[in-house]
Amino acid sequence: MKKLIRRLSRVRVNNSPQYSMLRSDMSDLPERRSDIPQGHFPVYVGIDPTSSQRFVVSADMLRYPIFVELLNRSAQEYGYEQRGVLRIPINVFEFDRVLEAFRQGRVPSSLDELV
Numbered sequence: 001m002k003k004l005i006r007r008l009s010r011v012r013v014n015n016s017p018q019y020s021m022l023r024s025d026m027s028d029l030p031e032r033r034s035d036i037p038q039g040h041f042p043v044y045v046g047i048d049p050t051s052s053q054r055f056v057v058s059a060d061m062l063r064y065p066i067f068v069e070l071l072n073r074s075a076q077e078y079g080y081e082q083r084g085v086l087r088i089p090i091n092v093f094e095f096d097r098v099l100e101a102f103r104q105g106r107v108p109s110s111l112d113e114l115v
Contacts, residue, residue, distance in 0.1 A: 043086045045095045053092050054085075065109045066098060 036042060039059050046052030061067045070088050077089040088095070090111075097114045101107070108114055 041086065043088050045088045045090060046092050047089055051092070052087070055095070064107060066107075066111065069110055070095075070098075 036056055040056045041059060043055050043057050044052040045055055057067075062071075070090060071086075073090065074082075074086060074088050078087055094111065094114070098108065098111070101114060
C-alpha cells in the first residue's frame with residue numbers, strides 16, 4: 001500500500017481553480033492519459049467492470065483516511081501489482097456519497113460514517 005501511495009503522491013499538485021478536488025462528470029473527462037490534469041490520476045470505481053465509472057482524482061486526496069481505506073480495498077481485491085488505471089471496488093453510489101461529503105466540506109474518516 002505504501003508503495004502505491006508513494007507512486008501516486010509523486011504527481012505534482014496543480015492549484016489551478018479550474019479543477020476541483022474530484023471530478024465525476026464523464027462528459028468532459030479527458031480521453032488520453034496525457035490530457036489528465038497535472039496533480040490528478042484516473043480511477044475506475046465500481047464492483048462490476050461493466051458498470052464502472054471513471055473519475056479523475058486529485059493527488060491531494062491521498063492524505064485523507066477514507067481514500068486510504070479505499071486504496072486498501074483495492075489492494076485486497078486486485079493486489080499491489082495491478083496494471084493500468086487504478087480500480088476501486090466500491091459501489092458507484094457509495095463513492096458518490098464520499099464525493100458529496102467532500103463537496104459539502106465534510107471529511108469523513110471512514111465509509112461507515114456515510115451509512
